[in-house]
Amino acid sequence: MARSLLGTRIRENRRSKGVSQAALAKQAGISASYLNLIEHNRRGIGGKTLLALARVLEVDPRSLNEGADQALVGRVEQAAALAPTITCETDKTEEFIARFHGFARLIGRQFDRAKVQDETLQAMSDQMNSDPFFSEAMHLMLSNITTIKSTAEILSDEEGLSDNLKQRFLSNLLSETERLAQTATDILQHFEPSAQKDGIISDTAPAEAIMENNDYFIKQLEGNFISPIDYVAKQNIAKSDEKETMDALVRYSSIIQKLPIDSFLSFAKECHYDPIKISGKMNVPLNVVMCRFAHLPKRDDIPRFGILECDGSGAVIFRKQLPTLSLPRYGSACPLWPIYRSLSQPLQPIKAFINTPTGERFLTYSLAQYADQNAIGLPARTTAIMIFTPDYEMFMPKSEIALQSNLAVGLQCSVCPRDNCAARRAKYLLQ
Amino acid sequence: MSKSVLIVEDEPFIMEALSFLLKREGLDVATFADGQGCVERIQSLKPDLVILDMMLPNRSGMQILEDLRAMDAFTSLPVLMLTAKGQKKDRAAAEDAGVSLFMTKPFANKEIIQNVHRLLDR
Numbered sequence: 001m002a003r004s005l006l007g008t009r010i011r012e013n014r015r016s017k018g019v020s021q022a023a024l025a026k027q028a029g030i031s032a033s034y035l036n037l038i039e040h041n042r043r044g045i046g047g048k049t050l051l052a053l054a055r056v057l058e059v060d061p062r063s064l065n066e067g068a069d070q071a072l073v074g075r076v077e078q079a080a081a082l083a084p085t086i087t088c089e090t091d092k093t094e095e096f097i098a099r100f101h102g103f104a105r106l107i108g109r110q111f112d113r114a115k116v117q118d119e120t121l122q123a124m125s126d127q128m129n130s131d132p133f134f135s136e137a138m139h140l141m142l143s144n145i146t147t148i149k150s151t152a153e154i155l156s157d158e159e160g161l162s163d164n165l166k167q168r169f170l171s172n173l174l175s176e177t178e179r180l181a182q183t184a185t186d187i188l189q190h191f192e193p194s195a196q197k198d199g200i201i202s203d204t205a206p207a208e209a210i211m212e213n214n215d216y217f218i219k220q221l222e223g224n225f226i227s228p229i230d231y232v233a234k235q236n237i238a239k240s241d242e243k244e245t246m247d248a249l250v251r252y253s254s255i256i257q258k259l260p261i262d263s264f265l266s267f268a269k270e271c272h273y274d275p276i277k278i279s280g281k282m283n284v285p286l287n288v289v290m291c292r293f294a295h296l297p298k299r300d301d302i303p304r305f306g307i308l309e310c311d312g313s314g315a316v317i318f319r320k321q322l323p324t325l326s327l328p329r330y331g332s333a334c335p336l337w338p339i340y341r342s343l344s345q346p347l348q349p350i351k352a353f354i355n356t357p358t359g360e361r362f363l364t365y366s367l368a369q370y371a372d373q374n375a376i377g378l379p380a381r382t383t384a385i386m387i388f389t390p391d392y393e394m395f396m397p398k399s400e401i402a403l404q405s406n407l408a409v410g411l412q413c414s415v416c417p418r419d420n421c422a423a424r425r426a427k428y429l430l431q
Numbered sequence: 432m433s434k435s436v437l438i439v440e441d442e443p444f445i446m447e448a449l450s451f452l453l454k455r456e457g458l459d460v461a462t463f464a465d466g467q468g469c470v471e472r473i474q475s476l477k478p479d480l481v482i483l484d485m486m487l488p489n490r491s492g493m494q495i496l497e498d499l500r501a502m503d504a505f506t507s508l509p510v511l512m513l514t515a516k517g518q519k520k521d522r523a524a525a526e527d528a529g530v531s532l533f534m535t536k537p538f539a540n541k542e543i544i545q546n547v548h549r550l551l552d553r
Contacts, residue, residue, distance in 0.1 A: 139486055142515035143442045146537040150448040153540045158455070165451070172444040 006050075007041035008098040009064050013057045014039075028052040041094070044359070070358045071326030072097055072108050074415045079111035081414070137187045144180035148173060206241045207248035208319075215298050216320050221253055222261055222295075228253045248318070252295060258284050259292045265302070272395045273303060275365050275387065276349055286349060287369050293387045294320045303391035308339055312382040324360045324390055326411060334410040335423045339386035342366040346382050354388070355406040357417050363392040363404075434551050435459040437478040439469055439495070440513070441487050445536075449482065452540055453547065466490025470498045473505070480550055485514035485521070493528055500529040509550040513538070 014024050025035040029052055037043040038053075045053075054061035073093050080088035089096070097104040151173045155166065210218070220226040226234075228249035237245050259282065271277035275293065279286040294307035308327050309318040319327045327333065338352045346368040354362050368384035392401065410416030413426035436453050440446040441464045453460045463472050466487035473481060481499075485492040492512055499505040509531045514521060517535035525533050532546055 139515045142536045147442060147444040149537045150540055154448060154451060176444055
């Protein structure tokens with residue numbers, strides 16, 4: 001089921017400009033019936049036809065393609081799957097996104113928040129069931145409440161209490177109320193997420209939020225105008241998150257020092273954005289080069305690259321998503337992705353084209369390496385990186401692309417329609 | 432002759448409130464705040480009723496109850512167990528061990544007084 005928003009976007013653009021299907025087809029040099037198929041996403045297009053349609057519609061052809069926000073499609077469909085009692089027209093998800101992009105983004109965002117909250121609740125539930133602190137704190141709290149309730153009832157109901165007894169019970173009440181307040185405070189502090197403790201509530205790690213807000217290219221750091229320490233100090237970051245944020249920015253800064261953007265881009269162009277060749281030419285470790293691909297300026301002449309970094313268990317360490325490829329935050333991606341294969345063959349880079357169920361194709365490079373190489377006697381710890389780009393046509397000759405075989409992968413089992421997949425571990429929710 | 436109640440509770444203010452309430456009912460009230468030595472205290476006092484907190488220092492109320500039920504002299508001694516652990520499994524465990532009545536904290540004063548009288552009048 002190859003799907004794309006391209007046709008829908010063309011239709012919406014045409015309608016918004018008040019152009020008839022026949023007129024657009026004529027000006028673009030194709031038949032009206034062919035345009036009709038395109039607009040209903042029954043025919044894929046590219047090259048000359050896309051350029052012609054974009055020219056007539058006076059839009060950037062790339063914007064039409066970028067509109068194929070499959071990551072958003074996946075999130076909206078997953079949101080629909082969470083409410084099985086409500087019949088959602090999931091066969092029209094793409095059309096909905098194209099027509100009501102803001103609402104679709106809102107649904108996607110709410111889905112993300114709900115997911116984070118579900119995971120937090122699950123973690124809290126696990127913690128409550130197994131946490132001796134919580135068990136003890138709840139027991140203490142109920143004891144506090146019992147004392148307060150019982151003592152208050154005595155003071156309220158018992159007639160003829162002596163002044164001494166009244167004073168005694170009032171004193172008990174006050175002491176126990178203070179203990180209850182302390183118990184409640186302790187419980188809250190125990191369970192509050194670290195970000196909330198310092199007054200910042202966010203469903204995204206601060207380092208990731210900073211990267212996203214800057215399109216993963218922080219000009220102040222790239223130009224060495226500011227140190228990571230000063231940069232972090234200027235952000236409104238909770239104290240508890242400062243170290244994690246600092247670590248991420250120091251790492252980014254060290255990549256900048258080893259591979260200044262201008263010389264990197266120069267070598268990248270010369271090497272056709274092949275990280276292995278760039279590594280050799282610039283004499284910089286391959287993993288550093290691959291990380292550099294996550295931090296490129298957003299320009300029409302530079303291909304877009306996303307990145308996924310995980311540890312040996314597959315847990316996500318760092319990610320940069322692209323509109324057409326959504327990445328998990330909590331490590332439940334498709335096990336067929338080359339990044340996971342690289343974990344079984346550290347230091348051996350893997351170059352592969354992957355093909356998603358929605359028809360997008362990406363060039364990927366993956367590499368796993370050992371961490372803590374000097375830690376004698378400890379188990380070998382591995383991490384892996386995968387970079388990916390949908391813009392390989394910008395630097396790879398068509399003849400070479402034609403020779404590459406595709407690896408059919410999914411995103412997550414729950415939104416992957418591929419039948420008979422040996423790697424499936426969860427059912428497809430949209431069947 | 433008034434009947435006697437032993438309150439085994441490690442929270443001093445709960446113990447004080449309970450003690451006051453039961454004395455106002457004309458009962459002889461003794462108190463004990465530790466799981467360790469509790470069975471011996473019961474053996475020496477031979478109360479008509481024991482109000483037993485489940486979570487006590489050194490030895491749990493459940494262990495004390497099991498010890499008591501294993502002794503011929505206390506197989507039918509009324510034991511009212513008080514606990515903040517009100518889960519089904521805790522109640523079931525207490526009932527299996529032979530508790531006479533299981534009450535969860537927080538309780539209403541009237542309710543516990545009624546239950547004490549009910550158990551003493553059996």
